[in-house]
Amino acid sequence: MIIYSYLESFILLVLNIRIYYYARLDFNLLKSNFEIFIYIFAVFIDSFLYLVLGANSAITILFDVILPLSIIIPILVRQKSRLPKLLLLLFIPISYFALIPTQDKMRYFLYIFSMILLFIYSIKLNSGTSKDLKKSPMYLLFALDFLVTIILQQLYGLNINWKDSEYVGFVGVVVLFIYLINLILAHVYIRRFFIN
Amino acid sequence: MSISGDSLLISLSLILLPALIALIGTLLYSYVIIKRYKKVLGRLFRSSFRGVDTERKRIASELHDHLAIHSITFSEDLNELKNRLQGQDLSIIERLENDFSIFKYKTHQIVEFMYPKVLVDLNWESSLDFLASQLSIGKIRVTFESFADSAPEGDWLYHTYWAIQELITNAIRHANIQNVQITAIDEDGEFILSIHYRATEEAKKWIESNSKFKPGMGTMIILDRLSIVDAKMKIEIIDGVVTHSIILKNENSNI
Numbered sequence: 001m002i003i004y005s006y007l008e009s010f011i012l013l014v015l016n017i018r019i020y021y022y023a024r025l026d027f028n029l030l031k032s033n034f035e036i037f038i039y040i041f042a043v044f045i046d047s048f049l050y051l052v053l054g055a056n057s058a059i060t061i062l063f064d065v066i067l068p069l070s071i072i073i074p075i076l077v078r079q080k081s082r083l084p085k086l087l088l089l090l091f092i093p094i095s096y097f098a099l100i101p102t103q104d105k106m107r108y109f110l111y112i113f114s115m116i117l118l119f120i121y122s123i124k125l126n127s128g129t130s131k132d133l134k135k136s137p138m139y140l141l142f143a144l145d146f147l148v149t150i151i152l153q154q155l156y157g158l159n160i161n162w163k164d165s166e167y168v169g170f171v172g173v174v175v176l177f178i179y180l181i182n183l184i185l186a187h188v189y190i191r192r193f194f195i196n
Numbered sequence: 197m198s199i200s201g202d203s204l205l206i207s208l209s210l211i212l213l214p215a216l217i218a219l220i221g222t223l224l225y226s227y228v229i230i231k232r233y234k235k236v237l238g239r240l241f242r243s244s245f246r247g248v249d250t251e252r253k254r255i256a257s258e259l260h261d262h263l264a265i266h267s268i269t270f271s272e273d274l275n276e277l278k279n280r281l282q283g284q285d286l287s288i289i290e291r292l293e294n295d296f297s298i299f300k301y302k303t304h305q306i307v308e309f310m311y312p313k314v315l316v317d318l319n320w321e322s323s324l325d326f327l328a329s330q331l332s333i334g335k336i337r338v339t340f341e342s343f344a345d346s347a348p349e350g351d352w353l354y355h356t357y358w359a360i361q362e363l364i365t366n367a368i369r370h371a372n373i374q375n376v377q378i379t380a381i382d383e384d385g386e387f388i389l390s391i392h393y394r395a396t397e398e399a400k401k402w403i404e405s406n407s408k409f410k411p412g413m414g415t416m417i418i419l420d421r422l423s424i425v426d427a428k429m430k431i432e433i434i435d436g437v438v439t440h441s442i443i444l445k446n447e448n449s450n451i
Binding site: 108126127 | 232
């Protein structure tokens with residue numbers, strides 16, 4: 001597990017450095033895809049803090065709230081109609097209550113809302129320009145990533161001793177495997193994302 | 197540690213709810229993306245018609261030009277030979293001249309079928325008149341009558357011409373008919389081309405099967421060509437007569 005954490009942090013660090021390098025070549029692209037890079041940066045900080053401080057429930061809760069917001073807020077801010085602005089107002093109390101350690105349900109709803117919005121946004125991008133179409137699978141993957149996070153949150157929030165459960169161990173391995181593949185894919189596509 | 201059945205059920209539904217949302221979201225996402233790609237493929241398919249039509253025009257004009265250039269020199273040489281030769285040699289040359297005339301006639305026919313010269317002029321009336329005479333072969337009689345004062349832009353003629361040709365050929369093949377009437381009218385800003393023929397038993401069966409099952413290649417080509425020119429098509433059977441109406445927008449209408 002500790003080897004995985006080091007590997008993940010290292011890959012994320014290199015990914016962030018590469019983003020910084022390419023962003024200098026085309027700053028407009030960074031601006032128009034702000035939420036993606038903020039999310040990657042937040043994931044890196046989360047992973048780095050885990051390495052430095054170990055398992056810390058306060059940091060876990062903080063990042064559980066920050067990660068969906070880092071994607072959703074820029075998307076909602078960018079929309080021109082009134083409904084997204086109202087949804088933004090709705091996210092303020094939800095995220096405030098979600099930061100309280102005992103409010104598991106609020107974090108659950110935060111993820112559910114974020115997931116729904118990401119699905120709607122990715123479907124909307126499908127009907128847009130070819131550039132939007134290219135970006136849409138990314139938001140679909142973010143939504144599926146949130147689904148995995150919700151499932152993990154629920155599994156670990158059941159207050160059951162999972163120590164002897166073989167199957168939960170399998171779930172963990174599958175999730176880590178998917179995360180690692182996504183990170184490698186991100187490395188493969190990041191250059192094309194900026195250059196083309 | 198044991199947990200109650202209720203809390204287990206709640207926890208399971210808390211996992212199932214996002215899974216269900218994800219399933220619906222992914223299905224909708226796939227539906228939208230398939231719809232978009234289907235639209236693109238349709239557009240690509242229709243644009244391939246334009247490529248095929250350009251190529252037909254190119255082949256027809258090259259065949260025509262080559263035949264024109266070489267037939268002049270060939271005929272001159274033949275005439276010179278005819279003046280020099282006598283008897284059996286002369287009759288061989290005359291036979292050769294005859295064969296060459298048939299070859300020229302057949303090649304002209306191919307050129308005409310490939311890209312009718314009336315289409316170059318982009319005149320609706322003369323083109324459809326030509327089409328009617330071209331399709332009148334043997335016992336089959338196709339006539340054209342126009343009551344239209346104006347017609348849409350000539351660019352649309354090309355696809356409509358081939359669509360009508362395909363439609364009439366299909367009708368002759370499937371409906372066992374001998375008389376077809378093409379009528380053009382100009383009404384309320386629309387240019388309507390109607391194709392009428394007798395509603396034989398075969399015709400009724402053919403139209404019924406077309407409405408029930410997936411259209412065949414011929415019908416698909418007709419519909420694709422008509423969609424390029426943004427035309428609508430209607431089929432009606434009234435008083436024992438089948439009428440296919442092709443309705444085009446007519447910007448040149450006097451209304």
